[in-house]
Amino acid sequence: MSYQLNKKVSDLEPYEPISGNYRIRLDANESFLEIPEHVRADMLDRIGRLHLNRYPDPLASGVCEKAGRYLGVKPELITVGNGSDELLTLLTQVIMSKGEKLVYTSPDFSMYKCYGYLAEVECIEYRKDESFKIGVDDLIDLIRREGARMVIFSNPCNPTGVGISREEVLRLIEGAPDCLVVVDEAYMEFWNESVLDCVEKYDNLMVLKTCSKSFRMAGIRCGLAISNAKVTNALRAAKSPYNVNSMTQAAAETLFDYPHELDSATQAVIQSRDELYRGVTALAEKHPDKLSLLPTSANFVYIKMPSGEAKRIFEAMKAEGVIVRCMGDYLRITCGTETENAEVVRLLEVYL
Numbered sequence: 024m025s026y027q028l029n030k031k032v033s034d035l036e037p038y039e040p041i042s043g044n045y046r047i048r049l050d051a052n053e054s055f056l057e058i059p060e061h062v063r064a065d066m067l068d069r070i071g072r073l074h075l076n077r078y079p080d081p082l083a084s085g086v087c088e089k090a091g092r093y094l095g096v097k098p099e100l101i102t103v104g105n106g107s108d109e110l111l112t113l114l115t116q117v118i119m120s121k122g123e124k125l126v127y128t129s130p131d132f133s134m135y136k137c138y139g140y141l142a143e144v145e146c147i148e149y150r151k152d153e154s155f156k157i158g159v160d161d162l163i164d165l166i167r168r169e170g171a172r173m174v175i176f177s178n179p180c181n182p183t184g185v186g187i188s189r190e191e192v193l194r195l196i197e198g199a200p201d202c203l204v205v206v207d208e209a210y211m212e213f214w215n216e217s218v219l220d221c222v223e224k225y226d227n228l229m230v231l232k233t234c235s236k237s238f239r240m241a242g243i244r245c246g247l248a249i250s251n252a253k254v255t256n257a258l259r260a261a262k263s264p265y266n267v268n269s270m271t272q273a274a275a276e277t278l279f280d281y282p283h284e285l286d287s288a289t290q291a292v293i294q295s296r297d298e299l300y301r302g303v304t305a306l307a308e309k310h311p312d313k314l315s316l317l318p319t320s321a322n323f324v325y326i327k328m329p330s331g332e333a334k335r336i337f338e339a340m341k342a343e344g345v346i347v348r349c350m351g352d353y354l355r356i357t358c359g360t361e362t363e364n365a366e367v368v369r370l371l372e373v374y375l
């Protein structure tokens with residue numbers, strides 16, 4: 024006899040992000056901006072004064088308070104996680120029971136389905152059409168027909184950059200009262216259709232936020248789940264007690280003590296996104312048979328290409344030290360500095 028892994032995990036492959044040294048990295052939707060020096064200095068000072076022999080604050084109260092102030096939500100309605108990814112794992116494992124139904128949309132963030140699978144919930148796909156908009160009425164029908172307990176999607180969506188309006192999201196929440204609607208607003212800073220202010224109004228709404236994108240802190244692993252008191256208490260009770268380490272807490276607290284820096288970083292990324300979008304759109308107008316794209320509400324563009332072309336161009340760029348994300352017949356390119364945007368547009372044109 025030898026040790027056998029269970030069937031669920033025996034075929035899983037570890038997530039392998041593109042690693043290595045590239046001169047331009049536009050593959051992971053991080054911010055191209057670092058935090059300013061004075062904020063970094065303050066952060067390091069606070070980290071330097073921590074008592075690392077002690078366990079961290081289990082509820083990350085300081086983060087809840089400061090993030091709550093910045094986001095306009097009550098601190099007691101926030102659960103802090105080791106990245107939104109931890110919160111997603113928790114959600115599928117805690118809020119759902121084995122065998123219950125989770126509806127996810129596609130294309131969307133692939134981890135939703137993955138965590139659902141690991142939690143042994145039944146994952147039901149809602150496929151978007153070419154517009155990449157979620158048809159809210161169809162989605163409500165599907166949720167009701169299946170008796171789904173949770174639906175999750177990103178708004179605006181990674182990887183498409185397309186979102187649905189606040190009114191549509193509210194209609195979904197109201198149309199599926201027995202289903203927890205989890206709206207992943209990882210990119211909502213770059214758009215303006217948040218439902219974060221409605222978490223107390225509804226029984227069945229949760230909003231996820233992250234420090235990894237607009238807030239420029241993918242490295243610290245800090246995500247936020249905001250919901251009503253009942254759902255928040257369940258999540259807080261079920262999480263592991265010391266899930267967010269004290270250095271991350273100190274770093275995140277510092278971040279939210281500089282709201283103007285957060286706002287200006289967001290504005291800079293939006294400018295860069297618009298610039299990249301204009302550059303690629305000009306190419307699409309010149310070569311309509313070779314690439315097309317929809318307007319984006321996030322910090323990246325999602326470009327459709329003829330069969331095989333995305334992969335070919337991805338490889339060619341990689342050989343030049345420029346890394347983007349290849350997803351089937353699409354390239355997803357995160358916006359970068361002015362120079363990086365210009366370079367990636369130039370390379371696109373060369374390889375077309």
Ligand SMILES: *Cc1c(COP(=O)(O)O)cnc(C)c1O
Binds near residue numbers: 209
């Ligand atoms: C990047 C991203 C996140 C953030 O995940 P973290 O674990 O907080 O870094 C969450 N959802 C979506 C859709 C994302 O693209």
